[in-house]
Amino acid sequence: MTHRTALPAKRPSAALLAGLCAALAGLFSLPAQAQRWQLDYRVHVGGVAVLDARAELTLTEDRYSVQVNAATDGFLGRLFPWETQSLSVGALRSDGVAPIRHTQSGVLRGSPRTVTLDYAPDGSVRTQVSPPPEEEDRDPVPDELTRQTRDPLSGVLDMLLAGLHGEGCQPTVPIYDGRRRYDMLFTDRGMTMVGASRHSIFSGAARQCRVSHKPIAGYERSTRQPFWQRGGNREERPPVDLWIAPVEGGGLPLPVRLETDSGFGGVVVHLTAARKTERTAVRSAEPAPSQLR
Numbered sequence: 001m002t003h004r005t006a007l008p009a010k011r012p013s014a015a016l017l018a019g020l021c022a023a024l025a026g027l028f029s030l031p032a033q034a035q036r037w038q039l040d041y042r043v044h045v046g047g048v049a050v051l052d053a054r055a056e057l058t059l060t061e062d063r064y065s066v067q068v069n070a071a072t073d074g075f076l077g078r079l080f081p082w083e084t085q086s087l088s089v090g091a092l093r094s095d096g097v098a099p100i101r102h103t104q105s106g107v108l109r110g111s112p113r114t115v116t117l118d119y120a121p122d123g124s125v126r127t128q129v130s131p132p133p134e135e136e137d138r139d140p141v142p143d144e145l146t147r148q149t150r151d152p153l154s155g156v157l158d159m160l161l162a163g164l165h166g167e168g169c170q171p172t173v174p175i176y177d178g179r180r181r182y183d184m185l186f187t188d189r190g191m192t193m194v195g196a197s198r199h200s201i202f203s204g205a206a207r208q209c210r211v212s213h214k215p216i217a218g219y220e221r222s223t224r225q226p227f228w229q230r231g232g233n234r235e236e237r238p239p240v241d242l243w244i245a246p247v248e249g250g251g252l253p254l255p256v257r258l259e260t261d262s263g264f265g266g267v268v269v270h271l272t273a274a275r276k277t278e279r280t281a282v283r284s285a286e287p288a289p290s291q292l293r
């Protein structure tokens with residue numbers, strides 16, 4: 001089990017990255033040259049490995065792409081087969097991110113599911129989603145609630161960039177994933193020590209960011225108990241604790257650990273591998289096929 005202890009308080013600095021970045025001295029500004037990180041994660045639920053995920057982040061001077069592929073593994077993969085591929089591309093601006101397109105495709109219990117979000121310069125979002133809301137017992141999200149929102153991947157990156165402006169790990173980011181509209185609420189929990197674990201390549205000082213979920217629209221009308229809840233009330237989704245730190249000295253801060261709760265026990269996400277390349281092209285607007293299997 002990984003142990004964490006609070007570090008002594010230090011004078012705050014405007015250069016500290018919060019939430020998805022470590023609050024360490026001399027943190028980076030936006031890269032002058034593109035850099036790409038490929039990150040592998042393993043998800044444990046109740047102490048059992050159930051899911052593998054691969055994330056790829058590319059930043060240039062004015063563009064970004066974030067791709068995540070994930071699939072259930074082992075016994076759970078045979079019992080509950082699930083896989084997904086998500087990709088977000090957009091522009092980097094002085095005030096944060098400007099999504100251009102978000103795509104997601106996956107298979108749940110043998111049924112394909114897709115989302116495509118295209119963003120206009122005025123902040124409006126064109127949505128293509130399958131299956132449609134009426135087939136899932138949910139109301140469509142009104143257009144006025146989708147304006148000026150972020151897809152989930154761009155929303156996390158937007159919070160990272162907010163730290164560059166000294167805002168810390170405390171923004172509220174409006175999220176629309178093609179089906180649901182909700183807010184991600186970030187709270188800075190300070191610096192802690194992430195202890196060594198045989199499941200992870202990382203140990204050391206990291207910034208802890210708590211992420212809470214505020215549902216707004218687009219949720220299923222009938223009451224079901226999702227995986228992450230102990231009760232049937234969608235308002236009761238437990239918060240997520242995320243730890244961020246560079247995995248190489250003075251480098252780009254990256255997610256190194258995640259913890260939350262579920263009806264099946266504690267959920268812990270470990271960083272199992274991190275590779276950096278200097279390739280300069282961001283991804284095209286369609287996700288690459290999953291390489292996890």
